[in-house]
Amino acid sequence: MELLWRTREQPRRGPRPRLTVDRIVAAAIGIADGEGIAAVSMRRVAERLGVTAMSLYTYVPSKAELIDVMLDGVYAGMTRAAPASDHWRARLAAVADDNRALYARHPWLAAVAAVSRPPLGPGVIAKYEYELRAFDGTGLDDVQRDAALTFLLGFVETCARAAGAARASRQQTEMTDQEWWEAVTPYLERVFDPERYPTAARVGAAAGAAQGAAYDPDRAYTFGLARVLDGLAVLIEAPTTRAPTAGSEPRANPAGPAADGPSGPGPTGARR
Amino acid sequence: MELLWRTREQPRRGPRPRLTVDRIVAAAIGIADGEGIAAVSMRRVAERLGVTAMSLYTYVPSKAELIDVMLDGVYAGMTRAAPASDHWRARLAAVADDNRALYARHPWLAAVAAVSRPPLGPGVIAKYEYELRAFDGTGLDDVQRDAALTFLLGFVETCARAAGAARASRQQTEMTDQEWWEAVTPYLERVFDPERYPTAARVGAAAGAAQGAAYDPDRAYTFGLARVLDGLAVLIEAPTTRAPTAGSEPRANPAGPAADGPSGPGPTGARR
DNA sequence: GACCTGTTCCCTACGTTGTAGAGAGTTTCG
DNA sequence: CGAAACTCTCTACAACGTAGGGAACAGGTC
Numbered sequence: 001m002e003l004l005w006r007t008r009e010q011p012r013r014g015p016r017p018r019l020t021v022d023r024i025v026a027a028a029i030g031i032a033d034g035e036g037i038a039a040v041s042m043r044r045v046a047e048r049l050g051v052t053a054m055s056l057y058t059y060v061p062s063k064a065e066l067i068d069v070m071l072d073g074v075y076a077g078m079t080r081a082a083p084a085s086d087h088w089r090a091r092l093a094a095v096a097d098d099n100r101a102l103y104a105r106h107p108w109l110a111a112v113a114a115v116s117r118p119p120l121g122p123g124v125i126a127k128y129e130y131e132l133r134a135f136d137g138t139g140l141d142d143v144q145r146d147a148a149l150t151f152l153l154g155f156v157e158t159c160a161r162a163a164g165a166a167r168a169s170r171q172q173t174e175m176t177d178q179e180w181w182e183a184v185t186p187y188l189e190r191v192f193d194p195e196r197y198p199t200a201a202r203v204g205a206a207a208g209a210a211q212g213a214a215y216d217p218d219r220a221y222t223f224g225l226a227r228v229l230d231g232l233a234v235l236i237e238a239p240t241t242r243a244p245t246a247g248s249e250p251r252a253n254p255a256g257p258a259a260d261g262p263s264g265p266g267p268t269g270a271r272r
Numbered sequence: 273m274e275l276l277w278r279t280r281e282q283p284r285r286g287p288r289p290r291l292t293v294d295r296i297v298a299a300a301i302g303i304a305d306g307e308g309i310a311a312v313s314m315r316r317v318a319e320r321l322g323v324t325a326m327s328l329y330t331y332v333p334s335k336a337e338l339i340d341v342m343l344d345g346v347y348a349g350m351t352r353a354a355p356a357s358d359h360w361r362a363r364l365a366a367v368a369d370d371n372r373a374l375y376a377r378h379p380w381l382a383a384v385a386a387v388s389r390p391p392l393g394p395g396v397i398a399k400y401e402y403e404l405r406a407f408d409g410t411g412l413d414d415v416q417r418d419a420a421l422t423f424l425l426g427f428v429e430t431c432a433r434a435a436g437a438a439r440a441s442r443q444q445t446e447m448t449d450q451e452w453w454e455a456v457t458p459y460l461e462r463v464f465d466p467e468r469y470p471t472a473a474r475v476g477a478a479a480g481a482a483q484g485a486a487y488d489p490d491r492a493y494t495f496g497l498a499r500v501l502d503g504l505a506v507l508i509e510a511p512t513t514r515a516p517t518a519g520s521e522p523r524a525n526p527a528g529p530a531a532d533g534p535s536g537p538g539p540t541g542a543r544r
Numbered sequence: 545g546a547c548c549t550g551t552t553c554c555c556t557a558c559g560t561t562g563t564a565g566a567g568a569g570t571t572t573c574g
Numbered sequence: 575c576g577a578a579a580c581t582c583t584c585t586a587c588a589a590c591g592t593a594g595g596g597a598a599c600a601g602g603t604c
Contacts, residue, residue: 184273
């Protein structure tokens with residue numbers, strides 16, 4: 001916490017610090033961006049700063065906290081290109097795109113992001129505030145807003161994770177998707193029984209042909225985002241009315257809308 | 273591959289094996305179920321089987337492959353409670369529930385599941401076949417089916433990941449969500465400016481109060497699944513027809529619906 | 545029976561990892 | 575000038591995945 005907000009009276013005595021938390025975080029982010037989160041070790045970060053691993057512990061209590069601060073840091077510096085469009089759909093799409101762009105710049109984020117008990121630093125909170133605003137005018141109540149945002153961001157994260165996994169297997173095996181498929185096919189033909197799995201054979205072939213791979217991150221994102229927004233639209237554009245844009249009476253749709261929480265003790269949680 | 277399908281002529285010479293791949297996989301799954309995937313080390317698995325770490329390498333080329341086989345294994349043994357309901361919506365909800373139940377039984381799965389280039393074993397393929405069938409009668413074409421399934425499963429995985437993260441932080445900190453919040457609040461009050469972040473303050477408070485925590489996995493699942501199905505409904509319940517539910521004109525909402533892939537070379541990919 | 549050969553399993557060892565503990569060096573306060 | 579506070583380094587530990595080099599075992603062929 002003190003770390004996240006950089007609140008700590010600096011010491012008066014002792015040799016003057018050669019490092020700052022910010023420099024450490026920047027170095028760690030640099031490594032993570034270039035070589036993945038797995039390459040971020042205390043020794044590696046220290047080396048980049050010209051000190052030993054242990055000296056980092058004067059600034060940061062542990063690696064877990066360092067990663068929390070990295071996360072808050074990239075959130076704080078995130079570009080928010082979202083247009084103040086008047087249509088909620090465009091605004092939400094922009095929020096999704098911004099997040100996707102962030103994952104593109106910092107692929108390690110997808111492997112790190114914490115949902116429950118997020119590190120409540122300035123970056124996390126600013127992001128939460130900003131993204132909640134995209135729901136202004138939708139008529140959703142506060143609980144629904146939070147749930148809807150979590151839903152949207154979760155979708156983008158899934159896409160980013162999948163894209164990251166795809167990139168990783170490309171690098172590790174040093175094979176393109178096609179080469180992988182060609183390597184795997186002859187074996188599969190020997191064991192796979194198309195009569196037992198007719199749908200899998202047909203759909204797999206069609207999807208593979210359309211995408212040039214078993215999985216295409218871009219398509220998955222485009223397809224999924226449309227579904228996500230359509231799904232939220234059913235909640236937002238209410239039962240009775242039905243003009244081009246918003247409606248009144250946001251409540252209730254199939255499978256039960258978000259609940260109306262009856263009090264309960266509880267946190268002023270932020271998300272992600 | 274040989275590993276996944278257990279196709280390998282057993283040797284005629286040499287001491288008779290004390291282990292089998294199945295026993296190794298079962299031991300590894302047992303550890304992962306009980307203590308998380310991080311506790312699955314070669315030494316630990318070996319210990320549970322009464323051998324040394326290195327002897328596992330006679331059966332399994334590396335830890336990565338072992339995890340692939342674990343994944344295929346739990347998929348193969350998965351219960352599929354999906355009712356052969358006549359409504360696609362009920363069938364898809366059942367598929368989601370089945371997957372959620374699987375993640376509940378094997379929480380480590382969420383931290384492991386590979387989307388692109390999945391280990392194409394019998395379990396993975398059977399699961400793919402079964403789940404694709406849930407789309408029978410929806411009128412979706414093959415490419416759309418695959419995309420829709422990936423979308424649905426991705427959603428469930430996200431929920432499972434979040435739930436797993438919540439459980440992990442509960443265990444690691446040995447704090448309930450409330451205790452965590454109470455620990456963090458006094459500090460937050462000192463640095464957080466509600467005037468700067470009015471929406472975050474209000475929505476966070478409302479969501480926290482409703483959930484009793486910053487994040488509630490059950491609510492997130494219920495809410496999200498309804499949105500996912502609503503979103504797919506817009507795609508499925510087409511332009512012309514349609515009674516009680518959807519609106520007209522589903523095509524081209526902003527962010528466009530699924531694409532129509534033009535050929536391309538490619539794999540008969542399976543998913544997950 | 546004896547040998548060869550392919551297997552299984554163990555021992556040791558290397559280079560990583562996060563971080564605990566002790567101590568050396570540096571700066572400021574009383 | 576101490577003394578206290580602080581930064582940074584060194585060494586060390588347990589745990590990780592797995593490479594390399596054997597020892598013990600069992601079948602096939604003489």
